[in-house]
Amino acid sequence: MSTSIQDPKPVERSVAKNPLTSGQLPKWMELAAGVVALAVAAALLALLNSFNIALLVVVGFVLFLLVMYAASAGVEGGRQAANRIAKYVVFLAFALAIIPLVSLIFQVISRGVGRFDATYFTNSMSGVYGDMAGGAVHAIWGTLIITGIATLISVPIGLFTAIYLVEYGGKNALARGITFLVDVMTGIPSIVAGLFAFSMFVLFVGPGTKSGLAGAVALCILMIPYVVRNAEEVLRLVPRGLREASYALGVTKWRTILKVVIPTAISGIVSGVILAIARIIGETAPLLVTAGLATNMVTNPLPDPTINQMTTLPVFVYYQYMQPGTNPDANYARAWAGALVLILIVMALNLIGRFIAARFAPKTKK
Numbered sequence: 001m002s003t004s005i006q007d008p009k010p011v012e013r014s015v016a017k018n019p020l021t022s023g024q025l026p027k028w029m030e031l032a033a034g035v036v037a038l039a040v041a042a043a044l045l046a047l048l049n050s051f052n053i054a055l056l057v058v059v060g061f062v063l064f065l066l067v068m069y070a071a072s073a074g075v076e077g078g079r080q081a082a083n084r085i086a087k088y089v090v091f092l093a094f095a096l097a098i099i100p101l102v103s104l105i106f107q108v109i110s111r112g113v114g115r116f117d118a119t120y121f122t123n124s125m126s127g128v129y130g131d132m133a134g135g136a137v138h139a140i141w142g143t144l145i146i147t148g149i150a151t152l153i154s155v156p157i158g159l160f161t162a163i164y165l166v167e168y169g170g171k172n173a174l175a176r177g178i179t180f181l182v183d184v185m186t187g188i189p190s191i192v193a194g195l196f197a198f199s200m201f202v203l204f205v206g207p208g209t210k211s212g213l214a215g216a217v218a219l220c221i222l223m224i225p226y227v228v229r230n231a232e233e234v235l236r237l238v239p240r241g242l243r244e245a246s247y248a249l250g251v252t253k254w255r256t257i258l259k260v261v262i263p264t265a266i267s268g269i270v271s272g273v274i275l276a277i278a279r280i281i282g283e284t285a286p287l288l289v290t291a292g293l294a295t296n297m298v299t300n301p302l303p304d305p306t307i308n309q310m311t312t313l314p315v316f317v318y319y320q321y322m323q324p325g326t327n328p329d330a331n332y333a334r335a336w337a338g339a340l341v342l343i344l345i346v347m348a349l350n351l352i353g354r355f356i357a358a359r360f361a362p363k364t365k366k
């Protein structure tokens with residue numbers, strides 16, 4: 001009589017792993033280290049009689065790094081500890097970059113929303129004195145008109161220049177010279193652009209000429225290099241295979257650029273144009289020289305012997321702070337409201353740019 005004896009299966013036991021001994025720090029370790037580091041830093045600063053928030057954050061962060069490095073090196077190893085420290089330093093850099101932006105937006109909104117009324121958007125500063133409300137409608141229209149003219153001039157010039165550099169120029173001497181000049185123009189001070197535009201209009205129109213068109217020309221000098229560089233980089237990202245496929249079908253070069261290259265890169269081109277507009281819309285120095293200051297509504301950007309100055313929002317904000325008059329609170333409120341309007345205009349431009357980029361970008365099937 002034979003009996004088959006089956007080997008008993010090994011009993012699997014689930015052993016709870018201790019996170020401190022399994023090669024990985026627990027998730028609560030960072031919070032605990034942060035609390036301990038802040039507490040120790042506060043105690044040290046209190047003993048040294050030099051307690052303040054800035055020092056508390058700095059000393060606490062240093063202690064936090066030391067604690068986390070020691071804990072991670074003992075449990076996870078030196079490489080993982082170094083990786084954690086690098087991550088915390090990157091987070092700190094991000095926080096240091098975002099805090100001023102958040103603080104700026106908060107200050108502008110809190111101080112500028114008080115004058116966000118109908119009077120501000122319907123009245124100008126003509127005849128305003130003392131504690132009269134006044135408005136900035138003339139400066140808003142001046143900003144839109146001058147920036148619009150500068151964009152209409154700069155975008156075609158910048159885009160055609162970028163197309164030449166990418167599609168036709170290659171590495172010839174002319175392309176290298178244009179690239180060098182564009183790089184130089186990117187770093188010129190804005191006041192130099194204003195002086196150049198003012199001198200040009202003095203030669204062709206007459207001395208003492210200030211107008212919206214002169215201000216637009218000054219902004220063009222600042223805007224064109226950004227459009228060229230952004231468009232050039234985006235056009236170079238278009239795959240070479242798309243161009244070669246179009247040429248293989250017998251399509252000419254200019255139609256390939258128009259129908260294939262530009263539609264493929266339209267999203268990046270629009271983003272570059274929006275960044276260039278945001279770069280120039282807040283300029284003050286060149287417009288002080290070229291466009292001047294007006295307290296009433298002026299919509300004619302051409303040089304006019306009777307009314308030839310046009311105000312923009314940056315210039316309006318500048319004069320409201322520099323010449324507060326007898327009631328500085330009213331002027332300061334108008335200045336903060338002007339800064340808020342500028343931020344909203346830039347935000348609106350970004351939203352419009354995103355819509356255009358999404359609407360006209362080439363559609364790909366997944």
